Amino acid sequence: MSLQSFQMYINGESCEAVSAARFDSMDPSCAQPWASFPDANGDDVDIAVKAADAAFNGRAWRSLTATARGKLLRKLGDLISENGEQLAQLESRENGKLIRETRGQLAYLPEFFYYMAGLADKIEGETLPIDKPDMMAYTVREPIGVVAAIIPWNSPLYLTAIKVAPALAAGNTIVIKPSEHASASIVALAQLAEQAGFPAGVLNVVTGYGPSAGSALTSHPLVRHIAFTGGAATARHVVRASADNFAHLSLELGGKSPQIVFPDADIDSAVNGIVAGVFAASGQSCVAGSRLLIHESIYEEVLQKVADRAARIKIGKPSDADTEMGPMTTEAQLNIAENMVATALEQGAVLRHGGKRPDVNGGWYYEPTLLECQSPTDTLMQEEVFGPVAAAIPFKTEEEALALANDSRFGLAAGIWTRDIARAHRLCRDVRSGIIWVNTYRVVSAMAPIGGFGDSGYGREGGIDAVLSYTEKKTVWINLSSEPMADPFVMR
Incomplete structure (x- = not known):
């Protein structure tokens, strides 16, 4: 049986791994291989992260207004809706989820992009009622930088959407490493982002295994935020990998609910x-x-x-x-x-x-x-x-x-x-x-935060909390006085 062949998506282009290595993905409904993917290593991750970093600092993305970013997210939501059946079929094939469930999820998934699109130009700072009459102070929220998203196999499109949509709404760029067991639907999503008009390098996908591609991504010095969904044991490796560059973390782990x-x-x-x-x-x-x-x-x-x-x-x-x-x-x-x-x-x-x-x-x-x-x-x-x-x-x-x-x-x-x-x-x-x-169970909404306590992780995905978690707050001081500064050795 011939296998469907997929490629990675880096810097606006479909590509193979530098090593040309590939791996097979299994169809769980029959325990037979059905697709082939590039097997990325640290070299591929480095290329993807540097592409995301260049896009973050590049004019094509940085010059977009927050409203323009929101329009791109809305267009991506529209494309997901238009291609919902293809995406649902891919996800069902690769992870064995019922087609009736993947269709249901895909019917709602655009709402995450629409909701975050609406929040893109509502990320606001504050004017502070400062206690110094000759000073003005205010805050602004700015994007963090390159985001690494580590996605498990059970609901790849949904768990990607609740990371990608708020991260992009806030103005970040992203590198996604889907599970080696369920990568096809995420590669397809990246291609829709290209159609939506996102600049090259803003959204990238590397495929491969956790110990090689995943570890290289979470430990990369240019990664500023890691959004991880998976098990607690792997999360501990992610936390340790993030220590050298003090990357922000959001961890949505397991449960015993x-x-x-x-x-x-x-x-x-x-x-x-x-x-x-x-x-x-x-x-x-x-x-x-x-x-x-x-x-x-x-x-x-x-x-x-x-x-x-x-x-x-x-x-x-x-x-x-x-x-x-x-x-x-x-x-x-x-x-x-x-x-x-x-x-x-x-x-x-x-x-x-x-x-x-x-x-x-x-x-x-x-x-x-x-x-x-x-x-x-x-x-x-x-x-x-x-x-x-x-x-x-x-x-x-x-x-x-x-x-x-x-x-x-x-x-x-x-x-x-x-x-x-x-x-x-x-x-x-x-x-x-x-x-x-x-009196209900397993209900989700784009507006509702998702996250846990204890070994279920920390940070929240969904709702306005998610967008804010992909920003850093900056405080700006402005001296309103025309008088020269006083004693430079005394703190004001």
Whole structure:
């Protein structure tokens, strides 16, 4: 079978790696190679970063007004909308996400570019009410410089959009290193940026592996901001790599997000929310609601309904319109899910559904899996699976539910299911998570910040916070007095 061949995108041109090396990408639905990409190393990264730095300092980009930048972002959003089907097909092919989901994401993705386009010329400074009558002081916000964006494989276009759109709105340039498992849709996005009219070097894509291309990018001395989405272990390498040049960091990492179900909840809605939170996208979501904390009075009812719904989930090819759960993106991630379920069973967990690999087209599939754990300290209650595996445990009181929810080093998301509005507000205040959904789950908006606490990272993507995070504040002092300066050895 012939492979589709893709190139990198650097300084406004499609190109091969300096070494001419390439690697194959696998189709997870059948475990067969489908595409080939340049295998970048430090030399390629250096070329891309220097191109981004030259563009940042060049007249074509720097001379654009903020309003003009916003118009380019809006044009890119339009092009994403016009090419949505092609982008959706690419992403579904490369990472196994359902075509129905990638189409849904692509239908909304332009909104991130439209929203950030609107913010581009609203990045404002302040006039300070300074306490020195002969002085005036004000602040301005300026772009940081070259941004490195490290993108994982689970939702590459979405996770690229929430980095690229605010970074460009603020006037920065960017080098994107997508996952070696899902690079095609990002290369296609770069080509749309060219069509939108972005100057050469403003947006660049290098393809390759983390230890070579990724490490070279995050440690490059010209990189001023690193936007990373991925696992905590890799993030620690990124933090260390950034130390030499003190690059700004935004880290959106994993989670072990709780879904807390109280007796007064709409049980059927809660069940649907649990299914959406942990089985949609085959559980390959940073915000997966994989810890089920259920009140003891409804514990068995909820578990049985979740198990029954899991049993009806249609597993199949992501390209089929009626498929509800596709494959895991990588064989390594499939093995992790399988091993963690085995460990849970060794620790005394009770399997309520799933726990096996279904035979679907030879691909990397895993059944939606539900287990009852014996203790909140069990491995499955503490460690992220990044697969369709839910761990459940009962609670007696609201106080116990809160303690269980916060018994985690992660803090990315949480779901609260209750009709008691006072209880909902109490828990929204006290649960240590960056995103909390009440009587819903897995909802996103271009206007809403995304980010976590603890091992789930720091910094925010989405909303005006994201744009401001790609700027640096400068303070300007102006002497209004016509008198000569006084004693130069005394601070004013």
